[in-house]
Amino acid sequence: MKISFKNIFLLLFIITISIKGQTNNNTVQVIGDSLVGKKVGGKIIREIYNHVVITQGKVVITCNKAIQYISDNNVELIGNVVIKQDSITIITERGFYYGDEKRTSTNEKLTLFDGEMTLTAGMGKYSFDLHDAFFQKNVKLEDSTSILTSDSLLYKKDNKRLVAMGNVKIVDSTNTIFCDSLNYFRDSKNTVADKNVKLTNSTDNTTIFGGHLENYSKRNYSFVTRNPILIQIDTTSETSNNTNSDNLKIDTLIIKADTLEAFRDSSDMYIVKDSVEILRGNFASVNDKTLYFRKDKKLITTINKNKQPVLWYENTQISGDSVNIVLKNNKIDKMFVDKNVFVISQNKNYKKRFDQTSGDSLYSYFNLGKLRQTIIYGNVLSIYYQYDNDKKNGLSK
Secondary structure, eight states: OOOOHHHHHHHHHHHHHHHHHHHOTTOOEEEOSEEEEEEETTEEEEEEEEEEEEEETTEEEEEEEEEEETTTTEEEEEEEEEEEETTEEEEEEEEEEETTTTEEEESSOEEEEOSSOEEEESEEEEETTTTEEEEEEEEEEEOSSOEEEEEEEEEETTTTEEEEEEEEEEEOSSEEEEEEEEEEETTTTEEEEEEEEEEEETTTTEEEEEEEEEEEGGGTEEEEESSOEEEEEEEEEEEOTTTOOEEEEEEEEEEEOSEEEEEOSSSOEEEEEEEEEEEETTEEEEEEEEEEEOSSSOEEEEEOSSSOOEEEETTEEEEOSEEEEEEETTEEEEEEEEEEEEEEEEOSSOTTOEEEEEEEEEEEEEETTEEEEEEEESSOEEEEEEEETTEEEEEEO
8 A cells, every 4th residue: 555745744733733632622623524734924825625624622614725834823713614513603715713812803704693692793603612703894794683784783692682883774573773872682682772872673663863862672661861852753543524536645743852761561651851852733732741642643751740732723822730632543532731720722813812811620621633622620811912803902910
């Protein structure tokens, strides 16, 4: 039997590395179909071709070609690179494995699997000791419930935490979040988003803007701070009496505040607090606290303990200790103002004339969003201007 020098060298190479691997767990073991030894810049390198297998502890790598830098304990990986450790699998076309640090890196496109999610990126690195990774360029992560995209992403495998940065977008079955940076905890599904936050909900056409958002999925609870704004667009169809045709009408609710809380449990409501401003069609309000029950869009309650809430409807201003507004078909149907009621109305023709009424409570009734009747009860005091054929004619009390 004829044994070539090349085969003897390869056999000795494999035996030598195997012996080193038994005495030093940091040694990278490399085998393949053929091997070429070189000395470049005073350093010994080995090129291994075809069916290359590289191991170090629980890390197993396969590729078409490997260039091993002996003194540095590093290996360059080329062609059909597959890196595995326990549940982690990384696939790429080219990269490096650093034996002393037990980490890999690549400037090529890569795919990572961990048994629960799939991550793709334009480049990245992974530490097999620390079980963390950093990815850049068109990062995309998909699991069973959501899809996340960003410019870069830090991945902590052990605590299943993701930190996404730059043009972040995360989509689940009902919500989409945009922001500059995001912390996502995969076990709890909790999310913390910062800077230029935008949350859209497809079920109720709601969009929330703010500087900081925290979402706790298992509690069905979220809150937004740093100048939050809620915008809800209601699209309704009304039939014209003259043409029997449907007219599309858009009614938008806008709420601004210092803090906004969302409860997606049985109450299904928003609570907005501090410096609250509300605008919807020809209705507006400022107050310190508003409860908006959105499930059936029937009730808005505004409460203020320090300063009375103020509402405006067309040319009328209303204030009181608390205000309850009932909605019907996305329009104001009833309004109840309790305690210390004060109403001031501007005359349509004489802008400097204001009728004033006070009392203990107020009930207003609307028809298709238009004011139909207002009744004030208890200690009623009214000051109003008189008119004769729309001309000024004195003052009554």
